[in-house]
Amino acid sequence: MNMLSDISLAPIIQPIVGSAADLEHLGDQIAELSAHLDAAGARLLDLIREFDARGGWNTGFVSCAAWLTWRVGLDRGAARERVRVARALGTLPLLAQALARGELSYSKVRALTRIATPETEERLLRVGTAGTAEHVERIVRGWRRVDRQAEARETARRHASRALHVYQDGDGMVVVRGRLDQEVGAVLLQALAAARETLHQRSRATHPGTGPADVSEETPTMSQQHADALALIAEAALHHGMDPGTTGERYQVVVHVDAAFLADPDAPGESVLEDGTHVPAETSRRLACDASRVVMRHDADGRVTEVGARTRTIPPALRLALQHRDRGCRFPGCGVRFSQGHHIRHWAHGGPTTLSNLALLCRRHHRAVHEEGYGVERPPDGELRFRRPDGRILPESPPPAAVPADPVEALRAQHDAQHLRIHARTAMPGWLGERLDVGWAIDVLHPLAASGRTEVETHVSKGGAP
């Protein structure tokens, strides 16, 4: 049997006047090969799931999808979708098996994995095998509408339950108890951590000699530290007239670095945040790579003798030219648009701020080259070259995969060896042509729709239930 030549020659030999039987045969071949490809696709998703779970992509790539884009040449959207479906199938064995047997197309599986859970998988598999791809798509859309309504109700319920109770206890202490929205909670936690750090720095500055021998000052417990931190937050908020500041100021980070230290991490000097927190040398070099900078000169006693004007490390005009040339992160397979200018040879080492010494890198990859041992160089031939931490070159695109001379034949042989019986009707839906009533179908299938029937009723057309 020689499938490949059948497929490619038949239309050439009989370009227009193919008999109906010939065309039916051609159609069968399309259906059969599609089922084979879907079965092979299931195997591919298994491999992707394992690679993802074991972090095989975590070699300078931001995600498994980014790695797939680079290694296999999928576009970003398709790569993300493959990873999503692969992960979902990890908990949906029935859908995974149906795909692996070629009985359910990848399109249907992709749609069904958006909504399926281990509890609903079995009935959704029946939808998948009975209905056409269009039916499946419509049911998934209706299902998600019910999910979204439930989610919106849940979010509204949670938000309505936000509360902060403050009352005085019998002994005069004030008791605080509350429930905060997630993002508000995150801000509170961040503020508590910052306030705790400030208090810690203050106590170190006022009691430098405090050691284990000093029993009069016991280290406060975490909840005591939180109580102190909350007091500082309240004081600071009142002191600053409740001004949350502009976003620019709010997240600005100031790093003080000694110039000699920036050029050589072994040199005397250090790199600290405004509150005195130590910053690793490589981190301060990354931050200095593309930042606004104020140069201050100190005398030996640390008194400031001269303050320069605030300048950008990379002047705006050069930044535009750099953006125009690189367009986005230059790390192999990345291309993220929001990126920072990286000095290939750091300016603290005398590297010039010129186009040839600069390359755009996204935040993730800027960290990779400064702090994770990845290398970037521009040899005399002018093309950027990246290296892994072990020194091996990270190519812009990977070497092509080995493909057998007749891939279709190899695929069929492999499926034969697995005793998979795939034929032209393997993926045929069981649908007999009756009208699909999506509203009724969702009402019957969706666990939430069944209980919250009033929400769904508006979508059910009159007399829909057969």
Ligand SMILES: [Zn+2]
């Ligand atoms: Zn840099």
Ligand SMILES: [Zn+2]
């Ligand atoms: Zn990047």
